[in-house]
Amino acid sequence: MKKENFTRNIVLTVILLVILIAASNLAVYFRLKQDYTLKLDALSRDVDEKDIELSNRISEESEYSAAQRESLEDKTMQNFVKLQDYLSTETSRLKLDLETVKQTTASDIQDISTKVGGLEERSDELEEKSDELSQKLSEINVESSDFSDIVEDVVKAVVSVKTNKGQGSGVFFDKDGYIITNKHVIEGASSIRVYDYNSKGYDAVLLGTASNVDLAVLKIDAEVNYLEFADMSDVKVGQRVIAVGNPLGLSFSVTEGIISGLNRVTDDTGLGYIQTDVPINSGNSGGPLVNSAKEIVGINTFKISDTEGLGFAIPANVAENIAQQALDQYG
Numbered sequence: 001m002k003k004e005n006f007t008r009n010i011v012l013t014v015i016l017l018v019i020l021i022a023a024s025n026l027a028v029y030f031r032l033k034q035d036y037t038l039k040l041d042a043l044s045r046d047v048d049e050k051d052i053e054l055s056n057r058i059s060e061e062s063e064y065s066a067a068q069r070e071s072l073e074d075k076t077m078q079n080f081v082k083l084q085d086y087l088s089t090e091t092s093r094l095k096l097d098l099e100t101v102k103q104t105t106a107s108d109i110q111d112i113s114t115k116v117g118g119l120e121e122r123s124d125e126l127e128e129k130s131d132e133l134s135q136k137l138s139e140i141n142v143e144s145s146d147f148s149d150i151v152e153d154v155v156k157a158v159v160s161v162k163t164n165k166g167q168g169s170g171v172f173f174d175k176d177g178y179i180i181t182n183k184h185v186i187e188g189a190s191s192i193r194v195y196d197y198n199s200k201g202y203d204a205v206l207l208g209t210a211s212n213v214d215l216a217v218l219k220i221d222a223e224v225n226y227l228e229f230a231d232m233s234d235v236k237v238g239q240r241v242i243a244v245g246n247p248l249g250l251s252f253s254v255t256e257g258i259i260s261g262l263n264r265v266t267d268d269t270g271l272g273y274i275q276t277d278v279p280i281n282s283g284n285s286g287g288p289l290v291n292s293a294k295e296i297v298g299i300n301t302f303k304i305s306d307t308e309g310l311g312f313a314i315p316a317n318v319a320e321n322i323a324q325q326a327l328d329q330y331g
Contacts, residue, residue, distance in 0.1 A: 147242050150290075150292065154227065154254075158170070160283075168185030168283060170194065176219075180217055202222060215322045230291055230296060232316055237259055243278040244290060245284035271314065288300070289313045295316070299314045
């Protein structure tokens with residue numbers, strides 16, 4: 001009997017323990033369930049809040065993106081319009097430049113054609129001038145060899161001028177005995193006597209002197225051989241000439257050279273002298289510088305001291321002007 005009671009007590013105890021454990025577990029379960037439910041509710045609220053926040057963010061982003069897209073579209077359209085305007089302007093400018101280039105090219109082509117035509121004409125002119133130059137070179141060579149044929153005639157027109165102060169040379173420029181010489185040859189003289197190529201002497205009269213150049217005009221009472229003045233437009237650098245005179249008191253002599261320069265201004269008179277390499281010595285002053293046509297190119301006047309081949313003559317046109325004044329007054 002006692003054993004059955006013990007067993008029943010044990011069973012009841014076990015059942016009670018089981019019930020207690022189950023109740024405890026059930027309480028824990030309900031507590032955990034409640035906590036889980038609370039956490040789920042909190043999580044649901046968080047999710048709802050996040051969802052609302054996300055929706056708001058999405059809405060804001062959508063609005064911002066729309067505004068940004070609209071702004072981008074506006075900028076794109078503005079840039080497109082600007083690009084169209086720029087392209088239109090550049091196209092117009094390029095067309096204008098192209099038209100200008102076309103016109104310039106056409107003008108240049110016309111100029112080139114004109115210049116080519118001018119060059120052809122120039123070529124013809126150069127050929128003609130080449131022929132003329134060849135002819136002139138031939139003439140120069142002829143002049144160089146022809147002086148011997150004219151020297152006798154030239155010497156007959158040249159005189160030696162002697163005064164109580166010194167001596168020089170002169171040349172007849174008119175058949176009635178008119179002589180042109182340098183003013184310094186007769187300056188301060190109380191008597192003037194001239195001698196021709198035959199050493200025949202004549203008393204000479206001073207008709208006058210030039211005020212601005214070293215020239216004087218004399219006259220003798222005789223009919224003489226004379227030389228004419230050259231046209232200065234025909235006088236060229238390189239042309240061969242001779243000087244005839246009475247250098248150093250010797251008998252008449254002839255020296256040959258070339259014209260090495262024109263219009264050489266050497267003093268304050270402003271006169272442009274002829275420069276020549278023909279020796280001009282004391283006694284040669286006043287004598288003529290003569291070309292191969294037996295014409296007076298200039299009146300020999302001076303040379304640079306202590307130099308050779310650097311002489312100067314008064315041009316024929318200046319001498320002729322003084323000579324003509326004397327003829328007009330006394331002829």
